[in-house]
Amino acid sequence: MFSSVWSTLVGLLIEDGQLAIGALIALAITWAVASSGGDQGRDLSGWVLLVMVLALVVANLYRAGLNVRARVSSARR
Amino acid sequence: MDPVTLAIHATPAFVASAVEFVEATTIVLAVGVTRGWRAPLLGTLAATATLAVIIATLGVAIVTIVPEQLLKGVVGTLLLLFGLRWLRKAVLRFSGIVAIHDEELIYQRQLAELRAQGLPRTQFDWVGFLVAYKAVLLEGTEVAFIVIAFGAAGGIALSAAIVGAIAAGFVVVALGVALQKPLTMVPENTLKFGVGAMLCSFGVFWFAEALGMEWPGDALSIPLIVAAFLLASWLAVRMLRALLPEGARVESRNV
Numbered sequence: 001m002f003s004s005v006w007s008t009l010v011g012l013l014i015e016d017g018q019l020a021i022g023a024l025i026a027l028a029i030t031w032a033v034a035s036s037g038g039d040q041g042r043d044l045s046g047w048v049l050l051v052m053v054l055a056l057v058v059a060n061l062y063r064a065g066l067n068v069r070a071r072v073s074s075a076r077r
Numbered sequence: 078m079d080p081v082t083l084a085i086h087a088t089p090a091f092v093a094s095a096v097e098f099v100e101a102t103t104i105v106l107a108v109g110v111t112r113g114w115r116a117p118l119l120g121t122l123a124a125t126a127t128l129a130v131i132i133a134t135l136g137v138a139i140v141t142i143v144p145e146q147l148l149k150g151v152v153g154t155l156l157l158l159f160g161l162r163w164l165r166k167a168v169l170r171f172s173g174i175v176a177i178h179d180e181e182l183i184y185q186r187q188l189a190e191l192r193a194q195g196l197p198r199t200q201f202d203w204v205g206f207l208v209a210y211k212a213v214l215l216e217g218t219e220v221a222f223i224v225i226a227f228g229a230a231g232g233i234a235l236s237a238a239i240v241g242a243i244a245a246g247f248v249v250v251a252l253g254v255a256l257q258k259p260l261t262m263v264p265e266n267t268l269k270f271g272v273g274a275m276l277c278s279f280g281v282f283w284f285a286e287a288l289g290m291e292w293p294g295d296a297l298s299i300p301l302i303v304a305a306f307l308l309a310s311w312l313a314v315r316m317l318r319a320l321l322p323e324g325a326r327v328e329s330r331n332v
Contacts, residue, residue, distance in 0.1 A: 010129070046292060057165070061313040069321055
C-alpha cells in the first residue's frame with residue numbers, strides 16, 4: 001500500500017509537479033479560509049476548494065496543451 | 078443501510094476496484110495461458126493472504142487509532158492528489174495526446190515476455206508464481222487503499238466500500254475465468270476518467286469535512302461535485318482538441 005502511495009506521490013511531483021504543488025497550495029488556502037473565517041468561512045471552505053481545484057485542472061491542461069503545440073510546431077519546422 | 082447511501086459509497090469503490098482487478102486479471106491470465114495455471118493461482122492465493130494480513134493489521138489500526146477528523150484530512154489530501162493524476166492522464170488520453178491504455182496490447186506483450194523466458198518442465202514455476210504474486214499484491218494494495226479512502230467515514234461507508242470492492246472482484250474474476258482472455262470489453266479508459274473525477278470529488282468532500290464544514294445534504298453533495306469535475310474535464314478535452322494539431326502525441330512526462 002505504501003509503495004503505491006509513494007509511487008503516486010513521486011509520479012505527481014516528477015510528472016505532474018505543478019499540479020501537485022497547486023493542489024497542496026489550494027488545500028492550504030482552504031485550511032486558512034476555514035480556520036480564520038469563523039462559521040461562514042468553514043461552511044464556504046469546501047466550495048472554495050472545489051472552485052480552486054477545477055480552475056487548477058483546466059489551467060494545468062491548458063498549459064500542457066500549449067507546451068505540446070509548441071513542441072509539435074518546432075518539430076515540423 | 079438505505080439504498081442511496083449504499084449506492085453512493087459502494088459504486089465508487091466498485092468502479093475504482095474493477096479497474097485494478099482488470100489489470101491484475103490480465104496479468105494472471107497471461108501467466109496461466111503461457112505457463113500453466115498451478116503457479117499463478119498459488120501466487121494469487123499467496124498475494125491475497127498477504128493483503129488480508131496487511132488490511133487486518135494496518136487498516137484496522139488506522140481506522141481505530143487515528144482520530145476521525147485527522148483521518149479524513151489525510152485521506153482527502155491523498156485522494157485529491159491520486160485523483161488529479163488519474164484525471165489529468167484521462168483527459169490527455171481522451172484528447173489524443175497520450176496513447177489510450179490497451180489491455181490487449183499489455184496481454185500480448187506479457188505473453189511474449191513469458192514465452193521468451195521458457196517453461197521449466199520439472200521444477201515449480203517460480204517465475205509464474207512471482208509474476209502473479211506481484212501483480213495481485215500491487216493492484217490489491219491499490220484496492221485496499223481505495224476501500225480505506227472511500228470508507229474513511231467508517232461504519233456504513235466502510236462496509237459499503239468493502240461490499241463494492243468484493244463485488245468488483247467477483248465480477249471481473251468471473252468474466253476473466255469465463256472468457257479466458259483479457260477483458261478488453263471493459264471500457265477501462267472511460268472508467269478511469271470517471272474514477273479520477275470520483276477520487277477528486279471524495280478528496281474535496283473529506284478534506285472540507287475534516288475542517289468542520291457541513292455539506293448541504295451531506296453525502297448527496299458528492300454527485301454534484303463529481304458532475305462539476307466531469308464538466309471541467311470535458312471542457313478541458315474540448316479545449317485541448319481545439320488547441321492541438323491533428324495527430325499530436327507526446328509522452329505524458331513531457332507534457
